Amino acid sequence: MSLKLIASSLKLLLTSGLIKLLSVNQGSQYYDAQVVLAERLCLENIISAQNAGAIALNYLEVMELPLKNSRLTGVVCQDKLTGQRIALSGSPDAVIINTAGPWIDRVCQRGSKAGHQFTIGNTNKNGGTKGSHVVVNKFPGAPPTSLYVEAKSDGRPFFIIPWLGKYLIGTTDLAYHGDLKQIKADNEEIDYLLQEVNSVIPTANLKRDDVQFTYSGVRPLPNSEGKKPGSITRKHIIFDHQQEGVDNLFSLIGGKLTTYRHVGEEMVDQILRRMKRLGSAYPSGSPRSCQTASLPLPGCILPQDKRIQQTIDEYGTSLSIETICYLFSVYGAIALEVLALTKENPTLREYISPDLLDIKAQIVYAVTKESAHTLVDILRRRSTLAINGHYGLNLLPVVTKTLQQYCGWNLQECDRACADYRFYMEHNCIPDYQLCPQLLP
Numbered sequence: 001m002s003l004k005l006i007a008s009s010l011k012l013l014l015t016s017g018l019i020k021l022l023s024v025n026q027g028s029q030y031y032d033a034q035v036v037l038a039e040r041l042c043l044e045n046i047i048s049a050q051n052a053g054a055i056a057l058n059y060l061e062v063m064e065l066p067l068k069n070s071r072l073t074g075v076v077c078q079d080k081l082t083g084q085r086i087a088l089s090g091s092p093d094a095v096i097i098n099t100a101g102p103w104i105d106r107v108c109q110r111g112s113k114a115g116h117q118f119t120i121g122n123t124n125k126n127g128g129t130k131g132s133h134v135v136v137n138k139f140p141g142a143p144p145t146s147l148y149v150e151a152k153s154d155g156r157p158f159f160i161i162p163w164l165g166k167y168l169i170g171t172t173d174l175a176y177h178g179d180l181k182q183i184k185a186d187n188e189e190i191d192y193l194l195q196e197v198n199s200v201i202p203t204a205n206l207k208r209d210d211v212q213f214t215y216s217g218v219r220p221l222p223n224s225e226g227k228k229p230g231s232i233t234r235k236h237i238i239f240d241h242q243q244e245g246v247d248n249l250f251s252l253i254g255g256k257l258t259t260y261r262h263v264g265e266e267m268v269d270q271i272l273r274r275m276k277r278l279g280s281a282y283p284s285g286s287p288r289s290c291q292t293a294s295l296p297l298p299g300c301i302l303p304q305d306k307r308i309q310q311t312i313d314e315y316g317t318s319l320s321i322e323t324i325c326y327l328f329s330v331y332g333a334i335a336l337e338v339l340a341l342t343k344e345n346p347t348l349r350e351y352i353s354p355d356l357l358d359i360k361a362q363i364v365y366a367v368t369k370e371s372a373h374t375l376v377d378i379l380r381r382r383s384t385l386a387i388n389g390h391y392g393l394n395l396l397p398v399v400t401k402t403l404q405q406y407c408g409w410n411l412q413e414c415d416r417a418c419a420d421y422r423f424y425m426e427h428n429c430i431p432d433y434q435l436c437p438q439l440l441p
Helices: 003-016 038-051 100-109 187-200 259-279 304-315 319-342 361-369 375-380 393-404 410-426
Strands: 060-070 075-079 085-088 097-098 111-113 115-120 129-134 147-150 157-163 166-170 211-219 237-240 249-253
Touching: 038 100, 038 259, 038 319, 038 375, 075 237, 097 100, 100 211, 100 249, 111 211, 129 187, 157 187, 237 259, 237 361, 304 319, 319 361, 361 375, 361 393, 375 393, 375 410
Parallel strands: 060 111, 097 249
Antiparallel strands: 060 075, 075 085, 111 115, 129 166, 129 211, 147 157, 157 166, 237 249
């Protein structure tokens, strides 16, 4: 980057009054990639795998890993929606890859031999840390671009990023040993993030009432007893359980979403080398190395792609250009499939809410094409509907009516789903739930 560009960027920060600069002698601007919707990125990788022949099974929990003669013979799973147990098995040369993130140790605890449960290995592989984020509306002094600064209180880097018409602030980094199903930003984390923003941008004056949404996650870092969270490596480890007496199990420990393709390539190539060394048979026509470097995701599309203008021409009389462009920003090329539903049922063009660009077709598409089974799936994991200032709760009547009309859900299912959604949001996303009367039933 040129010195001229750096100088102009710093001048903007200095003269705009956005930042309280104390004893700052130098700084710089750099360009980075942002995953706006990490959930949809994960989903597109699943779809890509399905397109390549994989079978994706949603809502199955690993219950048993049967071991015989130092090899896992399959996986016994339980359908979390129906309670049904399912036994999965592959060829005699099959390899099992444990990429359960913060749950990898729990998977390893499900080993079974001669009907008796045992833990594969005798050490924990994970030592996760909790990262929390808050979302606020635009505030006085909000930066026009992302800021990456050090917290005044502890020196930890944090960011302030324009995101989905709001601002994303994060993240914390705390040792975590709690429930992986209910991970929520606590009061101390929220106060910490707001105070640090106010410190660097005094005009912000952010308060708890300004928080529109929160979310938290656990980084599946390598187990590092005694180390401070910030000093634990973010590098990944591909662990071969052969050293623990299981010849065909690999676990992925740590790693970052940023480098997931490289990690996947490394994992696949390592397993293919193992299979070749053991003389395992390759499926006919299969490649000899990972192909991820040359495979675009299903929704991949460039801004200048002619399909975008063609879609505007085709649907511009029934939907606003802003709505069409919004759908492309969320779905990429998959927006074409979402919009196609509106040809079959014109009512699916209707907006879910007057103040949102989302349309009813997105709800139907999530259920019929994207394996969404719950309202959390639909509003939180397939769309941005949960991040609208009311945690998606005000949208439940419209969403459930659409599900009844087009997806075969009955009233009892919808009532149960709404209760489950409220429970999830209360225990994972909404701070001070009881203090928000507008959110209560």
